[in-house]
Every structure is written in structure tokens, then in C-alpha cells.
Amino acid sequence: MDKNELISLFHRELRHEAQTQGYIREETEHVVRHISKFGEKGFIIASNVNKDNAREIIKNELNYFSNRKQDFEWKVYSYDKPDSLKDILEQEGFKIDNPEALMVMKLADRHPLLTNNQFLGVKEITDEQGIQDIVVLENTIWNEPHAELGEKLWRDKQNNPDSLYLYGIYEDGQLVSAAWMYLEINSSFASLWGGSTLPSFRGNGYYTKLLAVRAQKAYEKGHPFLTVDASPMSRPILEKCGFTCLAYSYGCQSPTTK
Structure with missing residues (x-):
């Protein structure tokens, strides 16, 4: 399985179709969001936006989570489109975490x-x-x-x-x-x-x-597939064990809604 096939599998299983304990999954035309059942931070795990509609959709999601009084993380990966999505989120008030390496390995x-x-x-x-x-x-x-x-x-x-x-x-x-x-x-x-x-x-x-x-x-x-968002300290150990870096991930934290 080559790198693009791994990315496709990861994206389908752990982003687009993912179910997470303690969360309600909601899918719209533009995002896959997860709402916490316990008042914890929610998250958007996948999105389908472009340069023309990104800001409108981001504002809609900010309103959506604000109405539920729930902060959230918008998870962006370096292969996401548009290429400027992380920058647009930052311009809309999101705090961007340090990047982590998306590491995957098949056992x-x-x-x-x-x-x-x-x-x-x-x-x-x-x-x-x-x-x-x-x-x-x-x-x-x-x-x-x-x-x-x-x-x-x-x-x-x-x-x-x-x-x-x-x-x-x-x-x-x-x-x-x-x-x-x-x-x-x-x-x-x-x-x-x-x-x-x-x-x-x-x-x-x-x-x-x-x-x-x-x-x-x-x-x-x-x-058989292992995945981890790795820090710079962990990545060399993971690579020695056979993990491949597929992309970089960024946790984009919403302005507080509470």
C-alpha cells in the first residue's frame, strides 16, 4: 500500500466515517462534526470547503457550536483543501496548535x-x-x-x-x-x-x-494499522519502528464560546 492509498484509507476510516465514544456524529454538506455528550470540547474532523465558501462555513460552525455553548477544535491536515484553510481559520480567530506528524504503520x-x-x-x-x-x-x-x-x-x-x-x-x-x-x-x-x-x-x-x-x-x-499524531520527540522512534509520515496535522482551537 503506497502513501496515497494510506492517506485515503486514513481519511475515510478515521475522518469521514469516524465514530467517537461520547460524541454525536453529524455530517453536513461541508463538515463532519462531533458534539460532546458530556459538555467537553467538540471537534470538526473533516471538511469539504473551498476558498470561496470557507469563511462563511467557518462562521456558521462558530455559531453552531456557540449555540450549544461548546468550544471545539477544527482539525486540519496538510493535504486538506484549500491549502490556505489553516490560515483562514487563524484569521477568523482560531488558535493554531503546533503541528504534529501523522504517522501510520501496517503491522x-x-x-x-x-x-x-x-x-x-x-x-x-x-x-x-x-x-x-x-x-x-x-x-x-x-x-x-x-x-x-x-x-x-x-x-x-x-x-x-x-x-x-x-x-x-x-x-x-x-x-x-x-x-x-x-x-x-x-x-x-x-x-x-x-x-x-x-x-x-x-x-x-x-x-x-x-x-x-x-x-x-x-x-x-x-x-493491523497503527496511527499516532507524533511530536518531534516521538517521531524518530516511530520511524525506526517502521512508521511512515503521511502528513502534518494542526489542531485549530475555536475562540471560546462559553
Whole structure:
């Protein structure tokens, strides 16, 4: 499967047709939007706009979410049209996050991640306390609150336990590295999240351990494609493991509606 075929598969399964736990999917002529059932931030995952109608549609979506008193993210990928979409969103008041690399890989028998058995210290997290440990870890690393993330992870794990798998590595009772994975609904993809390690514990191969354990679970459950929006720190590790960069993604955060 070449790069364009991978992009097409990703776009169809994880953007245009995607279903997300805890959200109501709505499709119009111009956007695919997801409305949170729990008052969290919504998002637009795909759009069909052009230079002539983009600003009108953006204003319509701002009004739509504002009427629901819900902030939202408009996710833009570097292959989206028009090429200026991200710039137009910024001109309309959206805050543009730093770009992340869209990394995708197809797993096959005997892939090194599937034969890796170096899981000493890796623990599957299934309880609320473990998820709270993840929140504390993320708060510490990023110096910002992640309580809403914790609530979502715990809710999703309770409501659909076979679609979310969380893993961590503890040292002396403290969670020092963690990552999780969603097996996407009606999709061949598993999406990877987290992969955060406390600075003093980096360089010990924890990221690769957590990557391998998730890859094996995804493959076991019939999801051969892995995808992750990677930071510059994670991308080199992912490339060594066989991931390909398909594009760059930008989270475009709406002006506050609350």
C-alpha cells in the first residue's frame, strides 16, 4: 500500500466515517462534526470547503457550536483543501496548535514490534486509581491540568472496556511512563495516545516498550494499522519502528464560546 492509498484509507476510516465514544456524529454538506455528550470540547474532523465558501462555513460552525455553548477544535491536515484553510481559520480567530506528524504503520507477521517481549515493568491499567496516576503524570510533564482527560478515559474504559487499553510503567510505586490506545470503531486502525515519560526516566526504552505492548494488543484484536499524531520527540522512534509520515496535522482551537 503506497502513501496515497494510506492517506485515503486514513481519511475515510478515521475522518469521514469516524465514530467517537461520547460524541454525536453529524455530517453536513461541508463538515463532519462531533458534539460532546458530556459538555467537553467538540471537534470538526473533516471538511469539504473551498476558498470561496470557507469563511462563511467557518462562521456558521462558530455559531453552531456557540449555540450549544461548546468550544471545539477544527482539525486540519496538510493535504486538506484549500491549502490556505489553516490560515483562514487563524484569521477568523482560531488558535493554531503546533503541528504534529501523522504517522501510520501496517503491522504484519514477524514485525519487530510483534516479536518484542521485553515487557518487564509494564502494567495494564484498568482501574480508576491507575487513570488518576496518568492524570498526575500528565499534569507534571505538561504543567497543565488533565482532569477532563482522566474523566474521559475512565468513562470510556467503563462503557466500552474492549476499545481502550492503557499501560504504564511504575518505579517505586510512582507512575513514570504511560500510554494508551483506542481500537477505533468499525475501523482497521488503532490510534495511539500518550507515550509520556518523566524527564528523569527517559532514555530507558520505556516509550518503545509501551509501543510494542499496544501494537501486539491491536494486532491480536484485528486492527493491523497503527496511527499516532507524533511530536518531534516521538517521531524518530516511530520511524525506526517502521512508521511512515503521511502528513502534518494542526489542531485549530475555536475562540471560546462559553
